Amino acid sequence: MNIIACVKQVPDTEAQIKVKADGSGIDEGGIKWVMNPYDEFGVEEALRLKEKFGGEVTIVCLGPARAMETIRTALAMGADKGIHIDDPALYEADSYATAEALAAAIKGLPYDIIFCGQRAIDDDSGQVGSILAELLGIPVVTMVTKLEVEGNSAKATRPIEGAQLVISTSLPCVITATKGLNEPRYASLPGIMKAKKKPVDIKNAAALGVSGASKAKVVKFVPPPARPPGKIICADDTPEGKAAELVKLLREEAKVI
Amino acid sequence: MELSHFKIGHEGREVFWNAEHFEPFLFFFTFIALVIFAYGLYRRWLIWSAIGKAEPEDRKSNWKVRLKNLVIDGLLQRKVLQDRYPGIMHALIFFGFLLLFFGAAFDATEFHVAEPLGFAFLTGKFYLFFSFLMDLAGLAILVGVFMALDRRYLSKPDRLGYRGKPDNTPDDAIALLLIAGIVITGFFIEALRIAVTWQQTPWEVWSFVGWTLASALNGISEPTARALHKGMWWVHTFLALGFIAYIPFSRLLHMITTPANYYMATLRPTGTIEPIRDFENAESFGVGTIEEFTWKQLFDSDACTRCGRCQEGCPAYLTGKPLSPKKLIQDIKTYWLEKAPAAIQAKKEELRAKMAAGEETDKCAKVLAFLDKIDQAIDKYVPARPETGEKALVGEVISLDELWACTNCMYCMENCSAAIEHVPKIIGMRQYKVLMEADFAPELQLTYRNMENNSNPWGVGSHLRGEWAKDLGIKTLAEDPNVEYLFYVGCAGSFDDRGKKVSIAFAKILQAAGVSFGILGSEEGCCGDSAMRGGNEYLYQSLAQANIEVMNGYGVKKILTICPHGYNALKKDYPHFGGNYEVYHHTEFIAKLISERKIKLKKSVADYVTYHDSCFLGRYNDIYDEPRKVLKAVPGLQLLEMERNLAKSFCCGAGGARMWMEEHGERINDARAKQAIETGAQTIAVGCPFCLTMMSDGLKTHGKDETMNALDIAEIVWKAMDLEEEKPPVDVCKT
Ligand code: SF4
Ligand code: SF4
Numbered sequence: 001m002n003i004i005a006c007v008k009q010v011p012d013t014e015a016q017i018k019v020k021a022d023g024s025g026i027d028e029g030g031i032k033w034v035m036n037p038y039d040e041f042g043v044e045e046a047l048r049l050k051e052k053f054g055g056e057v058t059i060v061c062l063g064p065a066r067a068m069e070t071i072r073t074a075l076a077m078g079a080d081k082g083i084h085i086d087d088p089a090l091y092e093a094d095s096y097a098t099a100e101a102l103a104a105a106i107k108g109l110p111y112d113i114i115f116c117g118q119r120a121i122d123d124d125s126g127q128v129g130s131i132l133a134e135l136l137g138i139p140v141v142t143m144v145t146k147l148e149v150e151g152n153s154a155k156a157t158r159p160i161e162g163a164q165l166v167i168s169t170s171l172p173c174v175i176t177a178t179k180g181l182n183e184p185r186y187a188s189l190p191g192i193m194k195a196k197k198k199p200v201d202i203k204n205a206a207a208l209g210v211s212g213a214s215k216a217k218v219v220k221f222v223p224p225p226a227r228p229p230g231k232i233i234c235a236d237d238t239p240e241g242k243a244a245e246l247v248k249l250l251r252e253e254a255k256v257i
Numbered sequence: 258m259e260l261s262h263f264k265i266g267h268e269g270r271e272v273f274w275n276a277e278h279f280e281p282f283l284f285f286f287t288f289i290a291l292v293i294f295a296y297g298l299y300r301r302w303l304i305w306s307a308i309g310k311a312e313p314e315d316r317k318s319n320w321k322v323r324l325k326n327l328v329i330d331g332l333l334q335r336k337v338l339q340d341r342y343p344g345i346m347h348a349l350i351f352f353g354f355l356l357l358f359f360g361a362a363f364d365a366t367e368f369h370v371a372e373p374l375g376f377a378f379l380t381g382k383f384y385l386f387f388s389f390l391m392d393l394a395g396l397a398i399l400v401g402v403f404m405a406l407d408r409r410y411l412s413k414p415d416r417l418g419y420r421g422k423p424d425n426t427p428d429d430a431i432a433l434l435l436i437a438g439i440v441i442t443g444f445f446i447e448a449l450r451i452a453v454t455w456q457q458t459p460w461e462v463w464s465f466v467g468w469t470l471a472s473a474l475n476g477i478s479e480p481t482a483r484a485l486h487k488g489m490w491w492v493h494t495f496l497a498l499g500f501i502a503y504i505p506f507s508r509l510l511h512m513i514t515t516p517a518n519y520y521m522a523t524l525r526p527t528g529t530i531e532p533i534r535d536f537e538n539a540e541s542f543g544v545g546t547i548e549e550f551t552w553k554q555l556f557d558s559d560a561c562t563r564c565g566r567c568q569e570g571c572p573a574y575l576t577g578k579p580l581s582p583k584k585l586i587q588d589i590k591t592y593w594l595e596k597a598p599a600a601i602q603a604k605k606e607e608l609r610a611k612m613a614a615g616e617e618t619d620k621c622a623k624v625l626a627f628l629d630k631i632d633q634a635i636d637k638y639v640p641a642r643p644e645t646g647e648k649a650l651v652g653e654v655i656s657l658d659e660l661w662a663c664t665n666c667m668y669c670m671e672n673c674s675a676a677i678e679h680v681p682k683i684i685g686m687r688q689y690k691v692l693m694e695a696d697f698a699p700e701l702q703l704t705y706r707n708m709e710n711n712s713n714p715w716g717v718g719s720h721l722r723g724e725w726a727k728d729l730g731i732k733t734l735a736e737d738p739n740v741e742y743l744f745y746v747g748c749a750g751s752f753d754d755r756g757k758k759v760s761i762a763f764a765k766i767l768q769a770a771g772v773s774f775g776i777l778g779s780e781e782g783c784c785g786d787s788a789m790r791g792g793n794e795y796l797y798q799s800l801a802q803a804n805i806e807v808m809n810g811y812g813v814k815k816i817l818t819i820c821p822h823g824y825n826a827l828k829k830d831y832p833h834f835g836g837n838y839e840v841y842h843h844t845e846f847i848a849k850l851i852s853e854r855k856i857k858l859k860k861s862v863a864d865y866v867t868y869h870d871s872c873f874l875g876r877y878n879d880i881y882d883e884p885r886k887v888l889k890a891v892p893g894l895q896l897l898e899m900e901r902n903l904a905k906s907f908c909c910g911a912g913g914a915r916m917w918m919e920e921h922g923e924r925i926n927d928a929r930a931k932q933a934i935e936t937g938a939q940t941i942a943v944g945c946p947f948c949l950t951m952m953s954d955g956l957k958t959h960g961k962d963e964t965m966n967a968l969d970i971a972e973i974v975w976k977a978m979d980l981e982e983e984k985p986p987v988d989v990c991k992t
Pocket of ligand 1: 571662666668670
């Protein structure tokens with residue numbers, strides 16, 4: 001089975017995000033970069049399929065030089081090889097341009113199933129997996145929490161409002177992973193050591209034959225407004241009085257009810 | 258036989274009385290016993306060395322210190338005697354035996370050397386004293402043996418078993434009965450001799466046991482006595498020689514291995530773990546198979562006497578976890594004994610091959626070849642033990658629940674009467690699970706990821722590390738690298754709300770005392786102790802190296818810590834990686850400030866306080882007095898001690914990465930909090946932020962969080978300094 005897992009390098013969830021003064025992006029100084037947690041579910045699922053059916057797991061990642069670390073993390077978990085798409089023309093790529101680059105890198109490879117995270121926790125757009133499937137002309141199931149592969153088809157479970165949807169699909173397909181699919185493994189030390197020697201192909205836009213042109217453009221980064229301090233309801237000492245005051249504030253000040 | 262040359266003033270006795278012609282036989286049988294003894298030892302050595310790998314730690318140099326350990330703990334029984342009843346029991350047998358052994362040696366020297374050369378020394382007053390002493394020794398042994406029989410078969414304390422099931426083996430009874438038998442037959446021989454000769458040798462009254470027994474035999478005819486004496490003489494001899502031959506094949510082996518273990522005991526600071534040096538090229542990490550233990554680690558388990566001292570204070574065992582340090586050591590031993598025949602076979606093959614190839618030509622190899630021949634001969638008659646099925650060392654022989662229950666509290670090692678090193682074995686096996694198999698508790702995996710990404714176990718953004726100090730006017734080293742002390746705050750002091758209060762209290766004390774200090778702020782990282790003790794040596798070293806790089810970059814020389822884990826790591830483990838600092842724990846430092854009168858404690862804080870000894874302060878670093886001194890300096894404070902304190906203190910349950918893992922069943926911190934509550938104190942004083950959390954939680958469990966509290970010593974001291982008005986809780990609606 002040939003399995004592909006797409007990964008993105010994102011700032012750690014706890015990292016302090018500072019927007020650059022000119023609003024052109026975030027200040028990368030002091031940021032700890034990690035593998036997008038949803039992509040990690042994808043990598044883990046890819047590895048489990050490999051363990052079950054045999055085959056190879058290829059990691060595909062778009063990002064600057066630092067993203068190599070994330071590829072190595074996936075290789076340390078047990079993936080076999082990597083493709084690193086590194087081109088300044090693609091650093092600002094939107095979801096479409098990203099998917100296009102990934103599709104170009106994947107096209108030449110044999111694949112039965114492709115994993116993506118359901119979204120990246122930095123820009124939260126959640127589109128790459130679907131666009132990628134569209135560009136490759138294969139089906140996609142998003143937000144998958146359970147996956148059963150059998151022969152040439154797969155049964156994927158995804159949550160919908162108040163229920164579970166079980167979707168059958170033919171292979172090859174794109175699966176976007178979400179929390180609940182599995183518990184990603186902790187890399188073993190021999191895994192980490194071996195990862196250093198596993199092959200990673202570095203490709204630029206020209207080699208992939210993509211222009212890197214985005215359809216959408218970020219106009220400006222603006223930090224969210226500072227959270228206003230909490231309010232303590234003192235107006236009246238009785239529970240009823242407090243409740244009345246709370247309702248009033250929610251309606252008039254917060255305008256949520 | 259005439260006794261002419263023994264008379265009053267020249268008291269003495271004939272050594273081979275009534276046994277004149279036995280001597281050649283005696284020599285013959287002694288020789289056989291010694292051969293069996295030597296062979297048994299060699300066989301044992303073959304097993305340790307055939308299975309275990311080379312020992313990286315130096316166990317030989319510094320012989321003076323080693324000899325001292327051997328004398329104090331092996332010969333003078335310091336550790337053994339720390340436990341009253343069993344200590345006395347063992348000492349009676351041990352010293353009794355030692356005396357009898359020297360007595361026999363004296364006898365032999367007298368007979369074979371001194372007498373023929375004409376300077377017999379076992380005469381006169383000395384003989385009387387000698388006789389008295391020998392009888393006393395025999396009596397002591399008997400008392401000791403009865404005490405031992407009582408412990409093993411009547412009073413049966415839990416520590417001589419596992420969860421109420423005694424772990425007695427036939428060997429225990431055989432050993433005790435052999436000892437008793439030797440002494441009793443010895444007394445009878447003496448008595449029968451006295452029964453015949455007492456009229457000529459009235460001084461034999463000094464052999465008071467034999468004399469009393471002889472009086473009881475009053476009226477026995479001389480021929481009967483002589484015949485009985487001869488028979489008894491042989492019984493005695495065979496028991497004694499049998500004892501010698503039995504040593505290597507029984508628990509008696511500890512007579513050799515335990516003192517040897519004292520001699521080889523680690524001389525490194527308590528709790529030091531041999532760092533893994535070569536991550537790049539090593540094939541495997543940690544201990545996954547019995548062969549990955551060093552020979553010394555296997556030897557260790559042959560020095561274990563199953564005394565149970567370790568088990569008696571193991572917090573995991575006492576709260577119902579499957580781990581018992583004694584059982585762990587014994588299970589390892591049983592396992593390598595099972596593996597022994599195959600391992601010995603392999604070792605022999607290897608030696609044969611080497612000798613055939615002419616590679617081994619040194620003397621040692623020749624001796625081995627010779628012994629090998631003996632072995633081959635014996636193997637013909639002794640069928641090999643059937644090999645039992647393959648079992649995994651980690652997971653089967655030692656269950657994962659046992660492996661992960663250990664808090665690294667060091668009780669076992671500190672109190673072991675045989676210098677056995679349990680904790681490195683446990684960490685070794687954890688390393689295997691974590692580094693090789695990456696198979697360990699999910700909550701601990703999360704902790705390690707947090708430590709990787711944000712350099713703290715909680716996973717709070719590392720940029721927030723210095724936040725606690727924001728309004729205190731504390732400089733970072735980046736702002737002023739010329740301060741005298743670096744206050745290494747650690748993760749709990751930086752991120753945990755309760756811990757932050759301790760950091761603040763200590764910082765204020767330092768400021769009030771005019772100490773020049775600074776912090777690293779967001780440049781500080783996790784010390785790595787939880788990673789190292791949880792088997793993640795790789796993560797630990799990367800954290801340690803990051804800290805060392807920063808600290809060496811600022812030329813840090815002196816460090817203050819509020820966390821005993823950081824204290825221990827920085828002080829004792831960082832030197833492995835080029836971090837050499839003078840490190841002080843805050844309780845030490847506050848004690849110093851008080852004695853130098855740099856701070857004054859004016860206000861009373863609590864009337865009754867009990868102090869909980871943190872493992873990493875007490876057993877790991879011998880800091881027992883300073884925290885108590887500080888507490889006693891607080892006006893009106895009365896210190897109440899828990900029963901388990903000092904070196905026998907009971908862990909809070911947080912060490913050895915346990916802080917970050919789920920605990921099932923009775924919780925260690927609850928058990929400890931209960932012990933603290935029983936003292937009647939209002940406050941549990943601690944010197945460790947993890948103990949602080951554990952004790953606070955324990956008080957909650959017991960519903961005592963309203964009436965009692967847990968405070969760090971720094972908090973108590975800061976309150977007692979009375980420099981800050983205590984603000985009553987603010988009623989927000991009234992302002
Ligand atoms: S270190 Fe403590 S918890 Fe671990 S085995 Fe020894 S006594 Fe038990
Ligand atoms: S390990 Fe030490 S303390 Fe524990 S039973 Fe053995 S000899 Fe006794």
